[in-house]
Amino acid sequence: MIKRFSSAAKAAFAGTMLFFAITATAQETDKISEGAKIAASEMKTKLVLNDNQYTQVVDVNKAYLKKVKDCKASGDTAPAKAKKMQAINEERDAKFKSVLTETQYKKYASVRAENLKKLKETAGI
Structure with missing residues (x-):
């Protein structure tokens, strides 16, 4: 009886963990x-x-955010993560370039550059 309860308890615990x-x-x-x-x-x-x-x-954006999440969760060193992030950003920009018009892309690139500049100023880089 105890064995059966243990198996049932283990199964319930495993099911609960799977649910979470x-x-x-x-x-x-x-x-x-x-x-x-x-x-x-x-x-x-x-x-x-x-x-x-x-x-x-x-x-x-979904694909980009998923890759960023995976990159952050990786056990890579900071320089390796930075290199991966650069590649992820370049890939995203290339995809945006194929979706946006030339004028839209120029504005996107301008806004992105301005945001990056503000981020660097805030971080003191």
Whole structure:
């Protein structure tokens, strides 16, 4: 009887842990999706995106945020992470270049450069 209870308790515990793992993964996916939509909405306003561009920008942002999350979670050294982040940013920019018009992309690049400048000033770099 005790053996049966132990097995049942173990199964219940494993099921509970699986539930929490699935819930946590779903919440992370929701956070990434929400972040991608927020960024795309801001871009839609600033760059005057059409509906098709908006949808594509959301997809690019989701992929970007997922890769950033994975990069941060990796056990790599800071220089290795920085190198990966540079590649991730270049990939995102290339995808945006294919989605946005030339004028929109120039404005995107300008805003991004300004934000990067402000970030460096704030960080004292």
